[in-house]
Amino acid sequence: MTQRLSKQRRWLAGQGSFARTVIVVATVVAATASAGIYCMVMANESEGTLIVHEWGTFTELQDDTGTPLGGINTDDEPVPEFVHRIHAKLLAPTHKVMPDFGFLSKAIPMNHQQVTMRMETPVLYFYPPAGMGSSLEADVNVSFRGGWISEFYPHAESDAPGLKKMNLSPERVGRLTWRGIQIGAAGTIPETTDPVWTTPRLENPARVVTPEGEAEDYLFYRGVGNFSGPLRVVTDRDANQVRIESRWDELGLPGVPEFTVMWLIEVASDQRLAYRQVTPGAHPAPQVLATVKRGFEETQFALDHKRRLYCEMHDQLCAAGLYPDEATAMLGTWDRAYFQSAGLRLFYLVPRLWTDDRLPLDVTPKQGSIRVATQRVMMGRIELVSDRQRALIEAMKQAPGEFDSQWLQEIPQSPARDKFLRGQSDFGDLGVAIPAYYQNYLDIGRFRNALLQNELQKDPTEALRQFASTHGITPALLVRQEPKPQEQGD
Template identity: 35%
Template sequence: MKRRSPFPLALALCVLIAAPAAANDRLVIHEWGTFTSLQNDNGDLIAGVNTDDEPVPGFVHDIGNTVTRSVSQMSPAFQANMTKGGIPRLHPDVTMRLETPVVYFHLPKGVDHMTLDLDVTFRGGWLSQYYPDAESNTSGEDVTTKHITADTAGALSWKGLDVGGAKKGPETTEHVWLAPRAVQASPVTTAKGESEKYLFYRGVGKLDKTLLPVTLVREPEGGHTLWTAGTVRHFKSWLVDVREDGKIAFQHGHDPQRGVAFYRPFTEKDYAASNLPLLQNYMQGALTVAGLFQDEAKAMVKTWEHSYFRSPGQRLFYIVPKEWVELVLPMKVSVPADITRVMVGRIEIVHPRQQSAMREMRSSSADGVAAFIRKSTTDVKDWTVYQEVSSGKKPLDALGAQVPGIYKSYLKLGRFRDAILLEENARRSAPALKTFIRENRIGMYEVK
């Protein structure tokens, strides 16, 4: 299959310098994905972040059997005995998420089919979900009875993968699955007959902050300092703040010349809804310069549109240095290929707005929590509205007046709210927090 020109003309010169095009007689493999972590003001990692996943279709494989419970058994914030991707939710070792790496294949000119093996290993983590079917070295028993350590190495192997043809993937309506399909790539089919436009996998890991390529620290005056590790220097980064009203502010990070970069505090004039397409275009351009084809970069930005750009919160995005990707997530392919892997680092920051919501919870009354749990678990309509608000699909005021104030403050904590809540309770407990956590059975998973 002859490949079209991958980049806009305006980017042609810098792309030719940064990422030379592959020869037509070699297989081209492109991958994108996200490394996500949650950090407090001091840049310390917060554990238990295997929560609040973007939903994937039911045909996706898990390394463990997902525990399901009926609505009548779950409180609105129930977490403790549920799993995400086969991994017990709020696992105490999980400080990093490997979110939705997608691998595309582009066949050489004149080649219709190719058979190959592809292996990927997550050093310091487990690869928890995947599609099409693959061989995993991790079992459901492993993830419920073992800790994640520096020696943990979760691996997936696709053996005898057929690249080419016209087979389509399963039907689905999930946005995060459909968006990556909008790419001119060769479909893949496994020996068992599962097909898709790409290889998909996810993972969770335990990485000390000293092993991360960057650390972000909030300064007393409200700005941020970005520290880079080792020899890491030149990469693109963006500090982004999304408010509940949908307005967004962002700053470009300059290449850290001495291993450090600074971001000034945001001001009111920085926020505008019109900043969203600007930021998306900047990131899409940076992804193409890093080596992705234009439709691949567009698919990545589209896939994460809600989570990246519309979910309230403050976060840092950066292009992960290639050397770090190869160290933490090595890939092997059985045939000669030109491989480009473009990963985005995402640091979720505990923002002053979340700290304010936590103070509200600490000073709130927990009266009414038990009654609300009983009502919501017997009324499917109430439960559905709560879940839509919890996921950000509906505004907070959709809950109405019947919801206790402590629940509304809890939802203001945003993504990873349970990990934030448990860390706060461990540092500065309060009666209302204890009651809320107990009644909703929120707690870190205990490795048996």
């Protein structure tokens, strides 16, 4: 029990007053659940069952009509360099905004307009049966319908149809196979201090080692896709409402989905947070799950709302099947993206039916007598266009004067420069005069280029065209491009 909580305490130690409240809740939750969890694990172990748990996030950006926007292959949570990538520049760091970055290579636009979905940081944990005299050998296969698995660790066999010509049509199926991994073997994991990588490391899951000798406490992968999620959020700015709709029937998916609790949250630029919990109910239109107030009053924002939201999400993740330390690891990994990055977003638990249809997973032990029990818990995240983002875009559309990128070249390469260009600090310490229009651009947030590309397509101004030309941002012209027959196998 002490080991299981140690990871929670290490992450919460850096959370200030938030930690003092949550550590009590996390400890109580873990303590009350631990007996049942370990009894369940031991029962499965005695029956010769390999338990596999997975968590991850599916992220999309929707406009006011609920239409997913392309060009979201930007990465504000980069993983360490030792992680394997199918293409070195498929994911564009958000701080790369130099004029020569408009196209990363002949065929890769900085914001690939066929990328409408981000599959972010799924990790797989393994709990083998007790009493195994040696490690358990298994093959793990993941298919990604409508997407490419762009990053993974440890080493695996990857297939990304269409990658050569950067054609990610909805019909593509990316695949990843870890063949002959040893579950519970001794191995040396890579050294890193990167929180996005170390936070998911837990005490209890078995270590996995590949035939090539790479090892980790989990299997990691993530990717990009060209498809829509199971929910649409339609914004009515005049009525200050959002309508949350299910797309299940139009997607032609089997079964009846269960959409449980959702959270509509807004994070201010100073990290104060406001949110409301949404419970789907009965509505006249069959596809409508809920209609709720969209905006928040200034008095509804507070720094300490984060702790309450964290606890609500933690409870729901555990109820969906994660162990308490797994839920803590998931929320800790995405702490900045979920709770600190300014913006308006909807979170929901993705129905298992949708995950299994979009992302089939197969774990096959080489010992035929071993059964496999999987638990997959995915968080859906829909980024919406906030009033603040809308105002910043309008300000850029009306910006006076000429745009000159020379000031960017005058900033010396340094950690402070990278931190600024990632939008994590202001320009006060850089020693150069930063134009106000460019600060507005950074303040739009992670998917700023996707939003500006969309604006260039539907309602451009001369000022916006000049800014885009100066900084290498191209209009959104490549959305859902269908492949020619001869390209299907590329």
